[in-house]
Amino acid sequence: MSRRGFFFFLLLFAFPLLIRFFWAFSLAPVPFLTPDEFLYAFSGKLYVQGLASGNFSVFKVNAEHPPLSKLITALFIFSLGPFGFSDIGALRVQGCFFSAITCVLAYSIGSRGDRRIGVLSWFLLSLDPVSIRFAVASLDVTSLFFASLPIYMLLKAHSSSCRLFLLSGLSLGLATLCKYSAYPIVLGALTLILLGGRTPFRLASLRISLVAASSLALLVLGNPLFWPPQLIGFPGYSALLEASSRYAIGPAGICLTPLDWLEPVLKAWNTPHALFYLSMFGLGSLSYPLPIFQSSYLPWLFLASLLQLARRKAKLEGLRFKSLLWFSAGFLFFWLLAKSQAEPYYSVWLQPPLAIFSASSIIDIWRKGKR
């Protein structure tokens, strides 16, 4: 990379970083996300101590989330602590760092189509209120960075090498080691992209299997909860299930997706409760849970681009089509996930594909207007 190129990338990184720093350290209350900001910093330090002493039972703490992002948090805490940063401060630096580097990645992904698309994607994502506000959601932003890498690799023109898919799988493994949501979103996006790209069925299955298998292998190797009980001294998988069961919602805390409201409907048929459960099913399955349109301009740009596309009956292809499918995989996953009814910071997952799709559409309209 030339000196000029280096400074260009430094600028691409520094601008969103400064905006996020300003929010995280001047405007955001401490704590902003409770109890996450306390819990992840505490768990991260505990994991490092446990690993150093060979005591794996520490991984029972906050077992519902995988350990990588929390270990990175510990790294930030140990590195920045001597400079006067509190644990929450160090966790916020981590969040801002990964959120800013995701903006650079959005530039790189957008540049696969055209450099102007890359710059506009970066600009839209850098100033996006949701990405700025929830840069402190350390698990999500760290995972989002690693989850965007496979998309970047797979958007490479004429990507046919197995190595590329293996690398994508490893990157997805790292993303899943930060947050499990990355796995269905990226695999869903990859499946839709391969289906939409008319890749022969056999080849598409092989590629998806390669990505899925390599990421799963890394997940199992990297998360002690998946190691044999003889090695860690307790059944890790049971600890994971027990911790995850706290995140159910619905009647008696049992619903996993909005569709599961139908179970109490069927059970309580002919009782007044059935009507209530049926209304919950309808509301859950017909309303999108995350308030994305109220908190950011990107969904509005996305919708306007879609309407413009439909009006012109333009053929959707290339980067714009792939970013739409990437958005679709994330959007449908959060629609199905019951927990996203309660956590607005999940929207950060949708912003990079929205920024790239919107940037691509705006540049296309601008180009057509110029002709």
Place this chain on the structure above:
Amino acid sequence: MEEGETIVSAIALPVFLLSLLAASRLMGVCGRTASVFMALNATVGLAIFSALTSIPQLSVQTISALSPQEAIAIMPLILTFELLSGTFLASRILGLDYMRFLKLTLAALSLTLAISVPLCLLALLFKP
């Protein structure tokens, strides 16, 4: 989370995918096109309604505050709106025939309902 607690999702989601493939085959539509179309249909339909919920009178809080009877009465309207808008925009941006893909959507949903409701009832009946 116990296994039996997610019975409807465990049955309805795979049944929907299979119904979509069966309906597309019966209608002579390529399975891949049908899958991509359906993902975009659902995304666009939900996204448009989600945009409308930014209007205070249609906000999620307002809809949630309705009585169950009122909520159930407006649900078919929301579903119809999402279905029609999602199908229209998804078919336009993919360059597909709107009516044909509306039929495909309705066929897949009807087939899912016809198969999964009896299956769910059976599963709940035999659930320990």
